[in-house]
Amino acid sequence: NSKVIQTPRYLVKGQGQKAKMRCIPEKGHPVVFWYQQNKNNEFKFLINFQNQEVLQQIDMTEKRFSAECPSNSPCSLEIQSSEAGDSALYLCASSLSRGPQNTLYFGAGTRLSVL
């Protein structure tokens, strides 16, 4: 079973409010991914890190979304001004290395509802 811990499990925000969620990757995993899964079960890659360095991120995250993985602290994903379309399940995953053959280990997710 995965040991990626995501908090909180559920997050309810009003439009325009900040939403912040956290992720503790599996011990010894330097690579962390954030995905958004919408109500149609579609996954959207948001950003990934190796240790504290951003490897890749999509345009969406460069505007209202911000993320970091500080040393010795949980990783976090923050939405500065939530919109209704941000309502989704946010998944954090970690991996042993950055190679594409590596398995991603997922947390249970944070379900964000923007009212």
Added chain:
Amino acid sequence: GDSVTQTEGQVTVSESKSLIINCTYSATSIGYPNLFWYVRYPGEGLQLLLKVITAGQKGSSRGFEATYNKEATSFHLQKASVQESDSAVYYCALSEISSGSWQLIFGSGTQLTVMP
């Protein structure tokens, strides 16, 4: 760009019957992508079921099998005899290097319900 297609959104099968969940992919890299099946059981997080990184090879786990067919660009998931505990959502996925990095690209998932 790369994509993964699962044509069945929901599949219902009686216990002890055989199962096949279809998955086809489109990859733009000149090499071969890595292929995965992930599963989400009720109340649990997404977890790896099996993976195959070499074309032509078969992966297996918990009685499930999938063969990496590069000619047909398919990676169908099969099981000879399903159990009620197999009820879950199954996601086919691929990964390959793109622009110096990589990410996992998922299909839309297949909800499997096994009837007793």
